[in-house]
Amino acid sequence: MPEGLLGRLALGLLISAAIAGAGVWRQALTWSGVAGAVVVGTLIFAFGGLAWAIPMVAFFVAGSALSALGRERKRALDAVAAKGAQRDLVQVLANGGAATALALAAGSTGRAALLFPAYLGVLAAVTADTWSTEIGGLSRRPPRLVTTLAVVPPGTSGGVTPLGLLAAAAGGLCIGAIGWLSLLLDAELTGLEPFHALALGALAGLAGSLADSVLGATVQEVRWCPVCRIATEAALHRCGAPAVPHRGWPRLNNDAVNFLASLIGIPIGTLVVALV
Numbered sequence: 001m002p003e004g005l006l007g008r009l010a011l012g013l014l015i016s017a018a019i020a021g022a023g024v025w026r027q028a029l030t031w032s033g034v035a036g037a038v039v040v041g042t043l044i045f046a047f048g049g050l051a052w053a054i055p056m057v058a059f060f061v062a063g064s065a066l067s068a069l070g071r072e073r074k075r076a077l078d079a080v081a082a083k084g085a086q087r088d089l090v091q092v093l094a095n096g097g098a099a100t101a102l103a104l105a106a107g108s109t110g111r112a113a114l115l116f117p118a119y120l121g122v123l124a125a126v127t128a129d130t131w132s133t134e135i136g137g138l139s140r141r142p143p144r145l146v147t148t149l150a151v152v153p154p155g156t157s158g159g160v161t162p163l164g165l166l167a168a169a170a171g172g173l174c175i176g177a178i179g180w181l182s183l184l185l186d187a188e189l190t191g192l193e194p195f196h197a198l199a200l201g202a203l204a205g206l207a208g209s210l211a212d213s214v215l216g217a218t219v220q221e222v223r224w225c226p227v228c229r230i231a232t233e234a235a236l237h238r239c240g241a242p243a244v245p246h247r248g249w250p251r252l253n254n255d256a257v258n259f260l261a262s263l264i265g266i267p268i269g270t271l272v273v274a275l276v
């Protein structure tokens, strides 16, 4: 066991429990979501350190704040989505799983400088996707499907709006900026320039959001409520009727798509630092 790991695990647990507790109070997390956030936060702090934990906290705090935006209008979109605004365990792991694995790898191999750009890339991708969903959902213009550009109802997986794409780039850029600031806290993370952090944040953010939309428009499972005659992501529609498979791969739901799309941040983060 690396020196001091137990102490860092304990401190990480305290800090994550405090932040996740605030998340419940703000109605950003369910109780299972709290469990996920505490595990993710504790491991990232213990194995990565403060420089790794700060961008993750920024992702979580900004995402929770944005989901409170325009709550009434978003409630209407919940007719399409499987879940409400509160994140549960699976959603937390879909967004934080790859980042946690990278922090674990960095802490146990000592390759923090190599893995940190990939970590920032993953966080930029999930942040961008959250921002584009939360801000793009408020767009007055109807979304268009990323694959065919056909106009689709708001909330449809794979639908994009100019506002949503702008929000994706802004979310990624924000993580890049915070990642650059957190570099100042950790002397191990040499080789990453401020320009790298900002460029990889914006690029990984846009790519992550687009990857999420393309997967959402093509392979993501869509079900059909025969009673309401409406497409839905839920197995049991909110009217109470079971929804039948409609298109896409069975069980490849929104959470699985979020996780897969977050992985695009790994090559983008690594390549920006290696090539630029």
Ligand SMILES: [Zn+2]
Binding pocket: 225, 226, 227, 228, 229, 237, 238, 239, 240, 241
């Ligand atoms: Zn229904």
